[in-house]
Amino acid sequence: MSTDPETMPGPEAGIDYNVLRDADDHISPLWLERLRAYLAAARDDDVATVMEPLHTSDVGDVLESLDADERLHLVRLLGDRFDYSALTEVDESVRVELMDELPNAEIARGVSGLDNDDAVAILEDMEQEDRDEVLAKLPTFERLSLKRSLDFPEDSAGRRMQTDFIAIPPFWTVGQTIDYLRSEPDLPDEFYQIYVVDASYQVLGTLPLDKFLRARRATSIEALMNTNLVLVDANEDQEEAARDFERYDLVEVGVIDESKRLVGVLTIDDIVDVIHEEADEDIKLLAGVGDEDISDATVDTVRSRAPWLAVNLVTAVAVSFVIGLFGATIDQMVALAVLMPIVASMGGNAGTQTMTVTVRALAMRELDGPRLRRLITREMVVGCANGVIFAILIGLVTWLRFNDPQLGVVIALAMVINLVVAGTAGILIPILLDRFKADPAIASAVFVTTITDMVGFFAFLGIAGLWFGLF
């Protein structure tokens, strides 16, 4: 298809370039093709016209669909007309790469005027030196406010918070507050509750907007406010804050500093991202993939995955030493080498099942004492039950295949042992890691499969050696 914008087929050919997303909800190839043509022809007004109606998250998706040099070209071509908040919607690697290429002066112009939380999200991954240069170019008030947020630990509530909020004194009435809201030009873009504070900005109460709207003008704020406060410490981890949101169905929560002063607010849209990230992190850690995105560079991907593979290499070599103990046994009965991976593989699977349920229950704080005891009992029984079921199956298959009922009994015994061990390891390993303050999602899988491999090979080859007198 032509990529010259002048000669591209148009609506008369039944092609509508204005549809942003295709049936699969991806950015439409046609739409992208037109944008690329405009970019290649440096038609900046046309580029601006097609980008202008997009929501920031759509702009983020468009950026991710473009190649690295096209992204840079798009941002530079749009200049003032590019809304930097779209950069909070792209993968970290895409953002960092773009920031690396853009001059600091341009970044400073872009983040100036953004919501505090968006600006922090853009600045926090930059090199210290570049970040300081960008901050130095910002107006004093913005610079101080951003610096303060960036001083809080990574992934803390203080980093994620929005510093724009509405705080009023308790002695106002509903009417006074409404008049204030109507006359004050400089309000946050979106807000869901109003904070009632004392002179030192300590929170006395909160007022959800819906309650507020239903009250008469003369009602005093103090009488109306909700004093059953849920507040979050700025140094608290964002995960903790997310749990509060989920537990108490919150939409917005106040963030306080060490001296209990209100310094910002967290809103649900930021928390939704946190919830997503955390679940994603668990999935990836369980699979031995670090904090990785599909847009990461190849070399970063190799670097992030190699350590996990290295650990697996060490454990696989250790497992092979277990097999090596039985070299003479295998030498006398080669069928053992053919069958031994079955026992190990079933154990690995059963162990992974139990481990995954345990890791998720730990992540969601579902395992208190009584529930933990119930879970351990259940997993033991499940391990035995599935052990017996699959022992009988594999025993019969082996008997028929090798025409040797005794070999069937040996593999069946090894299977029961390995599935019970798998259930036990699957639950105890994540719990032990959690007790020792390690993230159970990271290391559980390696430990569990190493144990089920070792026990699988050892039990099967050992029982076979004893049974057939091969030692």
Place this chain on the structure above:
Amino acid sequence: MSTDPETMPGPEAGIDYNVLRDADDHISPLWLERLRAYLAAARDDDVATVMEPLHTSDVGDVLESLDADERLHLVRLLGDRFDYSALTEVDESVRVELMDELPNAEIARGVSGLDNDDAVAILEDMEQEDRDEVLAKLPTFERLSLKRSLDFPEDSAGRRMQTDFIAIPPFWTVGQTIDYLRSEPDLPDEFYQIYVVDASYQVLGTLPLDKFLRARRATSIEALMNTNLVLVDANEDQEEAARDFERYDLVEVGVIDESKRLVGVLTIDDIVDVIHEEADEDIKLLAGVGDEDISDATVDTVRSRAPWLAVNLVTAVAVSFVIGLFGATIDQMVALAVLMPIVASMGGNAGTQTMTVTVRALAMRELDGPRLRRLITREMVVGCANGVIFAILIGLVTWLRFNDPQLGVVIALAMVINLVVAGTAGILIPILLDRFKADPAIASAVFVTTITDMVGFFAFLGIAGLWFGLF
């Protein structure tokens, strides 16, 4: 420790029974102990006193920490004072078990007056017959509204929606609307926007409360309303709706039926649960665990896990047939049996890494054409790079261990082949499953590890056989 409430040590012993949660954020054992003692002594007023200040989600956690018979006892003891919305906060299996034990008349009394979405969540898992009996006991208006929600497909927006909302005509002013909100006693508990509808309840616009609060009384609603509408179809899957919430940072969205009439609203707190469930589902499916909770009964757990293990048994037996092809080869060189699981295990790991990244990218709709091509290229290169790195490592280890450089070369070659295959399978299998409309999270892991096992054993034993002339 004593469980007689009269003789339990109290604050004078430095023990505070009033602290609900311990340092790990679990329900405190002390708090539970007191509740159990009250329950055992049937002191219903005391039970009510300690339960009364709890948030519904805390009540849910308490229920989950109790045993099945204690739960039932607690609910019956509290009677009218038990808030059924707490049942939406417990695992499905806990809820279903309780519903089974409670008389339908009591359930009808409990759900009557609940928010529509909470009542639906409680009723949707009941047996058809019991559910109809409960519905028949409800007031007509409630019954009809619940029946309508229950008629929408499972996991649809219509099932999750709240049917209470505020709709106003476009010709009102801000002042009229505020007066209406102040005078109308029967408003939803919480709301974040107001819907502007025509006479047939088609949505003309929405009004976020914060925008509304900032407007002067005389402003006409039509001039103020947001006409850039995001609405959700009641039959749409809740996952689709969740994506809209994430993409556009929504807090509340209107739900419309086939004739475009507004029938309800979805709020962010329900969507947060959906997001959590979906991520959780992916994690569990990848590990071969179905829709399973830690509170599921043992027999259900065995039943849900056995099919996955059965599939794994079949593939493990198939893999062992591949090894069986090389029985004579292994017979001549038993070191091959000792080393072969290393190649298979590394391939399984590398394949799982790529597969997990791909499955998550598919789930989050991140893989459009350009990004897919980039990802495939990247994974091929990563597979080659890690293949070469670990081929050299394992080659050296093998050489030293068996004092046989040739065996080192053989295992190194097999390792490169298997890691490249692992990368390819890890990306292509989930994508093919997705194209054929299967959930890539379900079946990818089995396919990928079967392929890496087969290729691992075949490549290693085959190359060894050729190299050493063992065929």
